[in-house]
Structures are given as C-alpha cells and as structure tokens.
Amino acid sequence: MPLLERINEPADLRQLSPAQLTALAEEIRHFLVRHVAKTGGHLGPNLGVVELTLALHRTFDSPRDILLWDVGHQAYVHKLVTGRAAEFSGLRQRGGLSGYPSRSESAHDHIEHSHASMALSYADGMAKARGLSGDSGRHIVAVVGDGALTGGAAWEALNSIAAAPDRPVVIIVNDNGRSYAPTVGGLARHLAALRTHAGYEQMLKWGKRALDGAGPAGHTVYRALHAAKQGIKDALAPQALFEDLGLKYLGPVDGHDIAALEEALELAKACHAPVIVHCITRKGLGYRPAEEDETDHFHGIGAIDPLTGSQLRPSGLTWSAAFGQELVTVAAERPDVVAITAAMPGSVGLTGFATEYPARFFDVGIAEQHAVGSAAGLAMAGLHPVVALYGTFLNRAVDQVLMDLALHRLGVTLVIDRAGVTGDDGPSHNGVWDLALLQSVPGLRMAAPRDLPTLHEELREALEVADAPTAIRFPRGAVGPGVPPLRRADGVDVLRESPGGVLVVAVGALARTALEAADLCAQRGVETTVVDPRWVKPLSPELLRLAARHQVVVTVEDGLRTGGVGTVLLQELADAGVTADVRVLGVTDGFPEQGTRAEVLAEAGLTARSIADAVVRAVASRTAA
Numbered sequence: 001m002p003l004l005e006r007i008n009e010p011a012d013l014r015q016l017s018p019a020q021l022t023a024l025a026e027e028i029r030h031f032l033v034r035h036v037a038k039t040g041g042h043l044g045p046n047l048g049v050v051e052l053t054l055a056l057h058r059t060f061d062s063p064r065d066i067l068l069w070d071v072g073h074q075a076y077v078h079k080l081v082t083g084r085a086a087e088f089s090g091l092r093q094r095g096g097l098s099g100y101p102s103r104s105e106s107a108h109d110h111i112e113h114s115h116a117s118m119a120l121s122y123a124d125g126m127a128k129a130r131g132l133s134g135d136s137g138r139h140i141v142a143v144v145g146d147g148a149l150t151g152g153a154a155w156e157a158l159n160s161i162a163a164a165p166d167r168p169v170v171i172i173v174n175d176n177g178r179s180y181a182p183t184v185g186g187l188a189r190h191l192a193a194l195r196t197h198a199g200y201e202q203m204l205k206w207g208k209r210a211l212d213g214a215g216p217a218g219h220t221v222y223r224a225l226h227a228a229k230q231g232i233k234d235a236l237a238p239q240a241l242f243e244d245l246g247l248k249y250l251g252p253v254d255g256h257d258i259a260a261l262e263e264a265l266e267l268a269k270a271c272h273a274p275v276i277v278h279c280i281t282r283k284g285l286g287y288r289p290a291e292e293d294e295t296d297h298f299h300g301i302g303a304i305d306p307l308t309g310s311q312l313r314p315s316g317l318t319w320s321a322a323f324g325q326e327l328v329t330v331a332a333e334r335p336d337v338v339a340i341t342a343a344m345p346g347s348v349g350l351t352g353f354a355t356e357y358p359a360r361f362f363d364v365g366i367a368e369q370h371a372v373g374s375a376a377g378l379a380m381a382g383l384h385p386v387v388a389l390y391g392t393f394l395n396r397a398v399d400q401v402l403m404d405l406a407l408h409r410l411g412v413t414l415v416i417d418r419a420g421v422t423g424d425d426g427p428s429h430n431g432v433w434d435l436a437l438l439q440s441v442p443g444l445r446m447a448a449p450r451d452l453p454t455l456h457e458e459l460r461e462a463l464e465v466a467d468a469p470t471a472i473r474f475p476r477g478a479v480g481p482g483v484p485p486l487r488r489a490d491g492v493d494v495l496r497e498s499p500g501g502v503l504v505v506a507v508g509a510l511a512r513t514a515l516e517a518a519d520l521c522a523q524r525g526v527e528t529t530v531v532d533p534r535w536v537k538p539l540s541p542e543l544l545r546l547a548a549r550h551q552v553v554v555t556v557e558d559g560l561r562t563g564g565v566g567t568v569l570l571q572e573l574a575d576a577g578v579t580a581d582v583r584v585l586g587v588t589d590g591f592p593e594q595g596t597r598a599e600v601l602a603e604a605g606l607t608a609r610s611i612a613d614a615v616v617r618a619v620a621s622r623t624a625a
Ligand SMILES: Cc1ncc(C[n+]2csc(CCOP(=O)(O)OP(=O)(O)O)c2C)c(N)n1
Pocket: 045, 071, 073, 074, 114, 115, 116, 117, 144, 145, 146, 147, 148, 149, 174, 176, 178, 179, 180, 283, 299, 342, 343, 344, 366, 368, 393
C-alpha cells in the first residue's frame, strides 16, 4: 500500500522511519505532478516544501500547535498530510479543494487569503492571545517565503515579534531564492550571504567528523574550534540581521534533509523565544521540467503534459503580453517612461521591457506600497513611471495612490492586470475592487480597454497625462478578437446603434459580451444601442448626453457593482435631473467561491443571456409603469 494512503493525520507521520519518510517524499512529489498537471496550480512552490512540511508536522502537533502559511500557495503538502489527498482532483475548482488553506476544510488551516507577507502578523497576534490565555504549551509557527519576507507588512510584524522575547514564535524562512523570478533587494542579498553559511556549517560538521577520528586530542581541538565558533562565524559569515533585531537565528538548514530539519525545529521549539529557522529549499525540486524552467520554476501553471511539462492549453496573446509589447514600443519614443513591478515581472508582461531597458526597469519585491510610493519619487524627478500589478494586490497600495500620487498630482500610470473576476485562484484573487476603490481618488483618470486597439490607444493616452495619476485595467487571459466601433463621439465608442430607447454601457472587456446580449435582446424585440466609455473616470459628458436620450440605461462592468462605474453614472444622471431608468450590473459578491472565470461571471449575472434578461426586464417594467 502506498505510504501516502497510510497518512490520514500528522501523527501518522511520526511512525515512519527515515527510509519511509524518503519514500513518502517521493510519493508526494509524484502525486503533486500527477494531480496539478491536470488541475493547474502552484506546482513549483509545493515541490519545494515536501520535506519541510513533513518535518514540521512531525515536530509540531497541529492543530494544537498553529501552523501558518504565508501566501498559502505552498500548502498542498500540508493538505495531503492532513487527510485531504482524496480531494485533490477538485483542486481550485468550484466546490473543490481550495488552492490555499481553508478553515472550512480543516482545523489545521488558518489564513485563507493569498496575499503575501501577512502570516507573521497573525503569528504575533496569536502569540499575544496565547499570553493572555496562559496557554504557554501551544507553539505558533509561521512559514514565510524569502519573497514574502520582502513585503513591508512582514517587517512590521517582525518588529513587534522581536520586541517580546517572552512571546515565542517560530518563524520558518522558506528560502528558495525566488519569488517568481529571483528574489531581489538587500534582504535577498543578506539571505544569500547567510546561505553561504551552509558551507561554513558543513565545514564545522566536517571538522567535527574529522576530529572525532583523532581521539582526545582531536576533541580538544574541536572544542576549541566550537568555542571560537562565534568569532569564526562573525569572521567567515555575515552577522545575521535577524539576531541584531533580537531574534534567535538557526540555520541555514538544508530544507530537503528531514533529519537536519527536525533537529533545527526541535531546537527552535525548545528556544521559548522568537526564533528564525532559515531553511534552504529549491522550488520545483524533483520534477525536471520545473527544475529546468528558468522563468519561475513552474510557480503557477495551467494544465500541462506531465511528461514534458508543456502547457496543454496555451492562451494566445494575453492582455499582459499585449501591454508589455506596447510599452516596449512606447519606451523607444519616450525615454522618460520607466516600469515597476512588485516581484512579478513575467506575470504582468514586463519581461520584454526589462530586457530592452534594464536601467529603466525596477522590481521592488513583493512590496506594492513601495512600488507606488517609489513611483511618486520617480515622477517628481520628471519621469513617467508605469506600475504594473494585479488588481487584488493594488488594494494594499490605495493610500499611496491617494496621498503619494493623487494629492501631488503626479503623472504615474497604474496598469492593473487581472482586473475583474479571475476565478480559480479563489475569493482573495478576484480583482473586483479597483473600479470602486479608484473612483474615490481625486483627479485620477481610469480607462478600461476592450480590445487590442483600445489598449494601445488608452495606454498612450494615459502616458500623455503628466498632472494626475492614470490607471488602465484589463482582465486575466487572452485579449480576444477586436471590437471595432461604428463611430466615436467625444471619447465614447458607439459599438452598436439603434433607434430603440435602450442604452447599454459596456465597460472594458465585457463589451463583446454586451454586444452578444444586444443580439439576444433584438431576437426578443428589444433594440439597443451599445457604447464603450473607454475612460471610465471621469465619465465623458457625451455619455451623460447619450444616457439622457434613452429611457432605459443598463451598465455592465466586471467589478464590484457598488461604487463602480454604473453607480457613478447613476449618481451623475440623477444630479443632472435625467429620469432614465438605470440598471447597474456588476459583481455583487466580493468574495465569490472559487471556480472558473466563466462560472463566477455567470453567478454574477454577467453573461450575454443574463444581461439580455436584465435589459428586457427593465424595458418591460418601464413599459408597465
Ligand atoms: C501582496 C501580494 N503580492 C503579490 C503576490 C503574488 N505572489 C504570489 S506567490 C509570490 C511569490 C512568493 O515568493 P515566496 O514568498 O518566496 O514563496 P515561494 O513561491 O518561493 O515558495 C507572489 C509574488 C501575492 N500573493 N501577494
């Protein structure tokens, strides 16, 4: 019987011999490749934490002890050893296993969102609560990647954790040297310097073994060496930043050597003080296509051929790639244009720009607030920064957009990728907040391209704005076919025109769906005019004039219904005394259950059929009134 089938709970791991643990790790790697190749997911990160997860669950007693996973994308092995192997065929699917920890799945799970650099804050809070409850026997362990450690929130928590030696937290730094791309910055350099410790520690071990064979004299020499260890350490290796903060530092430890890991974890457990265990791991370990993938070691993949690692459903030209290609073109004409990413150069389409213009490209690590804040500095110096990030991660930098960009009226362009529903990455990844959040930013101008031509146009228009922040937002996935306008009036693209009294205002990439809905309406005797406002903040006066000429106005946006474009239009029409019947269609549940983008959009009533139903109902109720 496969060993994995014998593991129903972490305690089962403690019965295994070292040889069985090695065999189990092998089985787990095969299991991960077999399943994630079908479902897609974070294969590379999870292949890198197999031994670490086994050692953690053998040393600590979850769920009595708390195991926290920063980001949580690397918790598949944790799920496997906590009784969920049978559910992996439904990973990241509607009604299936979440791609992140989920309290509804298991008492072993705690943090459910996927936003980096927060686990240490939970650990600090839980440690304080443990102190108040007197439950000193409970260990609190947080696994934080080297990438997540570049996030400011992690240092806010470390500052607090280090200040309380009587509030022990075990911090596992899972250091594989990468976020997606190699982790950047001074911290990454420091961790790398500490990693060289590995050589130093090996040298000590070798010295011990060699001297052990030399009898009492050898022991005397080794004891002298060991006594001088701190001096040697300071001389040969960098003084660990963490120790200067007041945290104990253990490591670096080979993150794939279960015995060495357990030795270090037992030491950490016995520390009874805040302690860092610095584990050196390799993302993608044990699966050659991931190991050899220099882009991101299969950080996050779609379905692949497990034999070759090749993508089964290549997506064609994505919005991210289209943006990146256009920015490279523009940058040739605009030497003032610079680009910033928060540790996701490939995902947001900036790899080409980074290659062409390395001096004008900045990866700030997983630090969105700093990405926007540093853009303010670049703009004040006369440059035009383009900050490319995912919609859901922009949320944590809204204050910087408000106070550092808008208040100073700085020409910075935010390129908001994965805007709108993403779906299979679960509720914390949908980029549904940007349209509503940014509506509140004074002076900020926002565009939502519907296809490639409008992406190019609106990006260039945004880059011309030097006295206010601008934002361009587009969804995950392929750009799709063009949607040519019949005509453009004062910035508004008329996509379909009819004498009927219904106006459909389609925001961004949903324009094509809105046109399909218009066809369905026509089949039911309702003729509609469909327009794309292109710039959704501020709304064009022409849009208000168009709306005032129609009895029914239906707005459609891939974003929160409350506070989005439709809400603003409704308010502006009311302010102008327009009596049109306005129906706002958008995402009403900000935290939809995971599923495909199509499933979540359907649930939100944003399919062609559901939009057509809404239009026909609005006309019927208007007629009845
Ligand atoms: C605030 C935030 N920004 C960006 C991301 C996207 N993201 C997911 S995992 C990841 C890299 C994490 O690197 P690390 O913490 O080292 O974990 P590893 O994947 O190497 O195990 C990033 C940037 C995120 N989850 N949260």
